[in-house]
Amino acid sequence: MTGSPDPLFYATRQELVQRVGGFFRNARHVVGRTCRVCRQPETETAGLCSRCLTHKSEFGARLADVALILTYVRGWSTTKRVDQSAHTMRAYKATPPAQKCAQDLAYMVAAASTIHEHCIPAVLGSRWESITFVPSAKTPGASHPVAELARTVRGVPRSGRFLLSLADNFHELPDRAVRADRFTVEDRYRDRVEGKHVLLVEDTWVTGSKAQSAAITLHDAGAAKVTILCVARWCRDDWTGHKEFLDSLDTPYDAYVCPVAAPNCPYDPGQ
Ligand SMILES: [Zn+2]
Numbered sequence: 001m002t003g004s005p006d007p008l009f010y011a012t013r014q015e016l017v018q019r020v021g022g023f024f025r026n027a028r029h030v031v032g033r034t035c036r037v038c039r040q041p042e043t044e045t046a047g048l049c050s051r052c053l054t055h056k057s058e059f060g061a062r063l064a065d066v067a068l069i070l071t072y073v074r075g076w077s078t079t080k081r082v083d084q085s086a087h088t089m090r091a092y093k094a095t096p097p098a099q100k101c102a103q104d105l106a107y108m109v110a111a112a113s114t115i116h117e118h119c120i121p122a123v124l125g126s127r128w129e130s131i132t133f134v135p136s137a138k139t140p141g142a143s144h145p146v147a148e149l150a151r152t153v154r155g156v157p158r159s160g161r162f163l164l165s166l167a168d169n170f171h172e173l174p175d176r177a178v179r180a181d182r183f184t185v186e187d188r189y190r191d192r193v194e195g196k197h198v199l200l201v202e203d204t205w206v207t208g209s210k211a212q213s214a215a216i217t218l219h220d221a222g223a224a225k226v227t228i229l230c231v232a233r234w235c236r237d238d239w240t241g242h243k244e245f246l247d248s249l250d251t252p253y254d255a256y257v258c259p260v261a262a263p264n265c266p267y268d269p270g271q
């Protein structure tokens with residue numbers, strides 16, 4: 001490890017380990033072990049799990065150019081107890097939201113995008129120019145807690161913020177399918193999309209169908225590049241390979257682990 005971290009980063013790192021390290025684990029792409037898109041412990045062909053492979057064969061380059069996923073969540077445990085990671089993801093958007101959980105997730109997003117602010121454009125090829133989030137069916141506007149997570153991302157100009165809308169037929173579409181007609185970009189936001197590198201924020205990746213549908217909408221509206229930043233990859237003990245994989249991860253969530261795996265990241269303890 002090279003470079004001299006800002007003391008603030010050090011405080012954030014330790015604080016995050018104390019707050020969420022007991023139950024969150026960094027989501028990584030491990031060649032031959034985890035999907036290079038969604039990070040789940042399954043690879044079928046070309047480093048992709050079967051679901052991401054299906055998305056790729058159906059939509060190709062209209063999907064997100066890259067997905068950055070910060071942490072794994074144990075969504076269902078064989079012990080039948082609710083894992084703290086799953087509790088955090090649910091409670092942050094409960095009514096009313098659990099403030100501690102919302103702050104933990106905001107911290108993770110802010111820390112990852114601040115600490116790695118130079119790695120991210122270096123690896124992705126350009127800086128994020130605009131930002132939106134995947135709208136929720138029940139609360140599609142900017143009052144949903146995921147909007148607050150998007151606001152904590154560093155390095156995107158405020159003038160680049162915009163909302164995606166639900167398509168008129170949204171509620172009639174199958175939940176778990178990637179669709180090009182699930183979301184829309186209103187005309188007034190077109191200039192924030194056309195030719196831009198758009199960051200699309202999501203809280204949870206289960207199948208990726210919502211986030212990838214939104215990415216397609218952005219590409220179809222003229223985005224030059226779409227990056228998904230998703231806080232959590234949902235896993236379950238009863239999904240093939242998940243329990244064994246999660247059990248094997250014993251290092252607490254560390255904000256220094258580079259979300260883009262930059263080869264010369266000055267902070268990543270694995271570099
Ligand atoms: Zn996948």
Ligand SMILES: [Zn+2]
Nearest residue numbers: 116119258265
């Ligand atoms: Zn980095």
